[in-house]
């Protein structure tokens with residue numbers, strides 16, 4: 001890597017790039033790319049890159065890893081790094097499908113091929129590189145949302161193309177396509193529904209806490225305590241009162257409320273969501289400069305006009321930050337609902353754990369993580385869009 | 397016209413404004429000056445009822461301010477504060493339109509008024525209308541704050557240290573602009589400051605406040621030559637007194653026929669500035685010219701000096 005013997009000057013290296021390059025080399029050297037198993041529950045045998053695919057795809061994969069590694073190592077432009085890492089991810093996604101088909105070809109119909117540590121490490125390293133490049137480019141919020149939508153489209157294209165059909169997680173999906181759609185709907189209902197109800201209740205409660213000092217302390221304390229109750233315990237705690245309610249009140253039973261199932265999960269998520277929404281509403285309202293608030297009254301606004309046309313709009317980015325926290329948290333927490341029969345992607349996770357079938361666990365975990373990630377990026381972008389222009393980031 | 401009659405504000409036992417009475421004539425500028433904590437802001441805020449008085453009453457154009465609800469009263473009274481308090485999420489035009497909108501003006505009338513005020517305050521409407529306050533300089537923000545206070549054509553304008561956050565050069569300009577606009581609209585202004593220079597410069601009448609009471613309410617010259625107490629005397633600054641007297645007079649008042657060498661001054665230049673120029677240039681006369689540079693005559697140091705002396 002020495003530029004010329006005369007000058008003996010090392011080319012300028014990127015710090016993170018050195019780490020990335022070492023990671024890539026170590027992964028290629030020591031981590032298996034794929035796992036092959038005779039059926040879905042036995043322990044598999046690991047397969048190195050060389051054995052995992054035909055030479056063609058292997059050359060393409062190694063070339064793209066090499067290009068991305070060099071781009072990371074040298075002080076290249078952020079755009080360059082982004083393109084190299086995204087291209088490497090795309091190649092990786094293609095190769096993993098090709099490799100799965102290659103491995104199960106000619107084998108038993110129940111044989112399974114899935115990505116192993118090497119694949120996940122490569123994926124993680126390139127994702128890190130892409131995120132770092134994006135951070136350096138500091139894209140506009142609208143562009144960030146666009147990128148997420150684009151990634152979603154790419155994902156859909158891969159799924160639709162059939163390239164991944166021989167991957168074991170897709171085999172699991174095939175067997176459960178019907179229940180997957182149902183649990184996906186249930187998961188979204190739990191996460192978004194409880195968030196919606198929490199916003200509906202939490203924002204007015206936050207406003208009340210702001211207006212009436214005496215209410216603030218007690219409300220925030222109760223919500224804080226609620227937040228510290230472990231989720232599974234909160235689910236459990238709700239079983240008894242809800243079963244009692246549903247026996248006592250036929251109306252509730254009629255709409256499907258009972259001690260176990262979606263109702264206690266929904267209610268628990270609602271309670272977890274309340275604190276971030278209320279706390280951020282209070283913080284947002286408290287952060288409004290005193291002279292802005294005084295000017296509003298001094299101009300002749302009524303208390304209500306001041307709240308709706310000055311205070312809430314100014315507090316909105318902070319409230320939205322609370323909603324973002326809740327959404328990401330809810331998407332993750334909704335997984336646990338499956339434990340009390342509440343449905344959602346957690347169904348696959350817990351079934352998979354029970355059957356020691358990792359593929360089934362992934363069928364539940366991968367969509368959850370993807371959803372949470374997309375929600376986080378989109379909500380962050382929305383928070384930035386909502387900030388009035390000329391107001392600095394983080395000045396609220 | 398503002399009539400403040402025996403107004404008192406108590407927080408607990410303590411009267412932070414204590415039995416204050418004063419009158420501001422229509423179209424005049426009255427300045428309340430005093431040390432920090434003397435009750436200036438509280439007194440000002442009782443006029444538009446942001447603070448409710450414990451005792452006494454305030455009349456505006458003869459009408460008791462308690463005859464209408466507070467928020468309706470405030471829509472009729474302009475209000476500008478230190479650090480401007482502009483709404484950061486609204487554009488310049490929306491900020492200025494706040495009170496007319498609350499008062500239910502027609503859109504056309506609001507737009508015309510916003511453009512008129514922006515032009516008056518030297519903010520080109522096409523360029524600045526849609527900007528947000530965060531995209532303006534401190535001086536521009538302050539001008540938008542005053543424009544917003546004047547938007548609904550109030551007869552009375554209250555200002556609480558409106559220029560406090562500006563640096564000296566921009567502040568002097570802002571003060572001149574305020575006086576010009578105040579004369580143009582014949583607005584009655586009640587302004588609070590802790591800066592005696594600002595009070596002298598702006599006030600037709602100055603109320604000196606200490607510990608909740610008005611210790612003297614008089615025109616600037618009277619304050620300088622007949623301070624009611626040692627406190628006022630100190631506040632006015634004995635060493636600067638002759639120069640402050642000079643700054644109350646303009647060259648135009650004492651211009652005489654004749655010509656002179658030296659850098660010319662204008663009729664609107666204060667005697668203080670003309671005197672300083674003479675000292676600096678080492679002359680005892682200076683030419684006087686108008687805006688276009690036409691000679692109007694000259695001004696003599698001998699003619700200036702008597703204005704700096706204590707009246708007999």
Ligand SMILES: Nc1ncnc2c1ncn2[C@@H]1O[C@H](COP(=O)(O)OP(=O)(O)O)[C@@H](O)[C@H]1O
Pocket residue numbers: 407412430431432433434435436437438439
């Ligand atoms: N809401 C309030 N409650 C209690 N004391 C107050 C309140 N507002 C002002 N004060 C007190 O009244 C006094 C006068 O305050 P203020 O009118 O703001 O003075 P200034 O504007 O002259 O600096 C100060 O001592 C201040 O602490």
Ligand SMILES: [Mg+2]
Pocket residue numbers: 436437438
């Ligand atoms: Mg004050």
